[in-house]
Amino acid sequence: MTEPVSTAHLISNMQDARNRTLELVRDLDEEQLMGPRLPTVNPLRWEIAHTAYFYEFFILRQLYGHESVLGDRADQLYDSIAVAHDLRWDLPLLNRDETLSYMQAVFDRLAERLGDGNSDGMATAQDSFIYQFGIFHEDMHTEAFLWARQTLAYPTPNLAIAADVSLERAAGPHPGWAAVPGGTFMLGATKNAPFLFDNEKWGHPVMIEPFEIAKAPVTNREFQAFVDDGGYDREAFWGADGWQWRQEADAAYPVYWQPDGPGNWLLRRFDRTLPLPLDEPVIHVSWHEANAYCRWAGQRLPTEAEWEAAALGEAAADGTLGRGKRRYPWGETPPDPARANLDARALGPIAVGALAAGDSAFGCRQMLGNVWEWTADTFDAFPGFSADAYKEYSQMLFGDTKVLRGGAWTTRGRMMHGTYRNYFEPHRRNVFGGFRTCRVKSL
Numbered sequence: 001m002t003e004p005v006s007t008a009h010l011i012s013n014m015q016d017a018r019n020r021t022l023e024l025v026r027d028l029d030e031e032q033l034m035g036p037r038l039p040t041v042n043p044l045r046w047e048i049a050h051t052a053y054f055y056e057f058f059i060l061r062q063l064y065g066h067e068s069v070l071g072d073r074a075d076q077l078y079d080s081i082a083v084a085h086d087l088r089w090d091l092p093l094l095n096r097d098e099t100l101s102y103m104q105a106v107f108d109r110l111a112e113r114l115g116d117g118n119s120d121g122m123a124t125a126q127d128s129f130i131y132q133f134g135i136f137h138e139d140m141h142t143e144a145f146l147w148a149r150q151t152l153a154y155p156t157p158n159l160a161i162a163a164d165v166s167l168e169r170a171a172g173p174h175p176g177w178a179a180v181p182g183g184t185f186m187l188g189a190t191k192n193a194p195f196l197f198d199n200e201k202w203g204h205p206v207m208i209e210p211f212e213i214a215k216a217p218v219t220n221r222e223f224q225a226f227v228d229d230g231g232y233d234r235e236a237f238w239g240a241d242g243w244q245w246r247q248e249a250d251a252a253y254p255v256y257w258q259p260d261g262p263g264n265w266l267l268r269r270f271d272r273t274l275p276l277p278l279d280e281p282v283i284h285v286s287w288h289e290a291n292a293y294c295r296w297a298g299q300r301l302p303t304e305a306e307w308e309a310a311a312l313g314e315a316a317a318d319g320t321l322g323r324g325k326r327r328y329p330w331g332e333t334p335p336d337p338a339r340a341n342l343d344a345r346a347l348g349p350i351a352v353g354a355l356a357a358g359d360s361a362f363g364c365r366q367m368l369g370n371v372w373e374w375t376a377d378t379f380d381a382f383p384g385f386s387a388d389a390y391k392e393y394s395q396m397l398f399g400d401t402k403v404l405r406g407g408a409w410t411t412r413g414r415m416m417h418g419t420y421r422n423y424f425e426p427h428r429r430n431v432f433g434g435f436r437t438c439r440v441k442s443l
Contacts, residue, residue: 002129003194004122007114010131013414017138018107020344020412021048022100023159024145032154033096037089040430041148045099046078046088051141052103053078055110055134058389063130064113069105070094081392110134130389132195137390139412143432146344146410149270150256150284151430156270156347163337165346171354173279174216177439178310178362182210183321185309188382189419193327199394200419202384206305208321213302213310213438216352216365217373218293220267221278223285226293227253228263237295242288245427254285255429269348279351281371281434287402287426290374290435299437301376304403304421306438311360311367311406312418328418329360329367335413340369342413349409364436368416371434372404379403379423397423408432 025033025044033045042050053074060066068074075082077091094102110131114123123131149157185208189200232252235243245251253259258266258273265276285293294300302310309321311329316322326332330339339358341350349370359365367373379394379401387395401423407416410432424431 002125002132002196004125004128005132006121007123007127008121010114010123010127010135011111013135014107014110014131017135017142017412018103020142020159021051021103021138021145024142024149024157027155027158030096032152034089035148035152037086038151039085040428041151042085042144043089043093044145044148045093045096046091047141047144047148049094049099049102050078050080051138052106054137056106059130059134060106060109060113062389063126066109069102069109129195133388133390136412136415139415142412143408143410147430147432153268153271156272157344159344159347161343161345162347163345165341165350168341168346168350168354169277169280171279171351173219173221173351174353174365176215177212178215178360178364179212180208180210180306180310180313180362181315181319181321182208183316184208184323185305185313185321186323186325187305187308193417193419195417196419197393197421198386198388199379199381199421199423201382201386203419204383205323208305208309209440211302211306211438211440213306213362213364214436215363217281217371217434217436218290219279219352220265220276220282223254223282223293224265224276224278226296227257227265229296231292231296234296237292238288239291241426242292245286245288246292249427249429251286251289254282254289256284277349277351279353280349281352281366283349283371283408283432283434284429285433285435286429287374287424287433289429290433291376293435294437297437299439301374301435302438304375304377304405307367307373307375307405308419310362310364310438314361326361326418329364330358335368335416340407340413340416341366341409342369342407342411342416344410346409367406368418369407369411369413370409371406372408372411372422372432373406374433374435375403375405377403379421394423400425402426404431404433
């Protein structure tokens with residue numbers, strides 16, 4: 001059961017999520033708000049209204065019996081399960097002003113409802129869960145708004161949180177391997193977690209053999225060596241599915257890289273082109289690209305259990321992997337800018353050598369923030385899984401997607417914790433995905 005939180009906390013975070021949504025669309029014109037019909041982005045004018053619809057449907061309507069602000073139109077326009085992706089550009093959507101009015105009306109009703117909470121200012125356990133789920137759902141979409149802006153080469157967003165991270169960008173590489181001992185490890189969330197998503201249920205023992213994992217994600221410099229060595233043209237590194245994808249996508253290098261003469265590369269970030277930042281993690285690569293690199297390098301992607309053990313585990317007194325684990329790689333303290341590049345404050349990745357204060361017990365750096373990390377595993381249910389109120393959140397994607405862990409520079413810190421599981425199709429390149437490698441422990 002989710003730990004109860006104060007109504008003030010819920011309203012503050014709900015407002016912060018809404019502010020981020022508005023920051024990410026405020027500067028866009030009508031044409032940009034709709035954008036081209038692509039399989040990996042939504043029309044933003046549809047998507048921002050959908051975030052309000054989600055709150056309204058799951059809280060105001062399902063739990064408390066309210067009517068929709070929009071009446072029957074709400075489900076016909078903004079239900080992401082019922083409305084096929086390709087049709088979203090053809091719907092009679094609310095215009096910009098109507099959309100913003102709808103979003104504000106739902107927000108006001110949500111805030112007013114919390115006035116019915118306990119006299120001590122604490123929300124009920126039910127409200128604490130479902131309001132936070134709604135907030136985190138909007139947080140997920142603000143990350144999607146960022147990848148839409150990147151995909152469509154829209155201008156770099158103007159965010160109030162943006163900070164000078166020049167020192168972090170100059171921090172250099174972080175080479176080497178972290179040794180993780182073998183043992184029994186509890187993969188997944190425990191029942192006393194302050195908040196969790198249904199696909200984290202429940203913690204269960206898994207046996208892990210000793211292994212070594214890279215202390216940092218694979219960098220642009222390292223991935224460039226694979227590209228320059230002709231890795232995209234050598235079928236042996238790709239496997240049947242990967243090679244088919246590579247040919248169909250006509251992929252010859254990461255999607256936002258641009259060749260700039262022999263051995264030189266540029267990178268497009270939003271609408272700007274810059275020299276490839278060699279010590280930043282490679283980002284916007286598909287699972288197939290990550291897997292091909294690993295084969296070229298004689299390494300492999302970590303399993304989901306190995307990734308979580310390296311991020312959250314600790315050695316027991318006898319030197320084996322203990323069953324206990326941390327909530328975050330560095331301990332129990334929630335994320336802050338000294339430990340993790342989150343919340344889009346950097347407006348991009350930073351060098352993999354930065355933020356030593358965020359290291360895990362085994363010396364792995366940036367296992368939360370900077371870049372999502374592909375793992376070897378297909379996304380599936382843990383033992384004891386049961387769907388939460390949003391039944392389609394996880395189970396529709398079981399078996400068809402690959403697991404990513406750890407969050408990216410775009411991810412909101414309030415929703416991020418070490419057992420969080422993300423998942424995308426292995427061909428997706430526009431999400432903020434990178435990876436780190438591992439290998440059997442050397443003797």
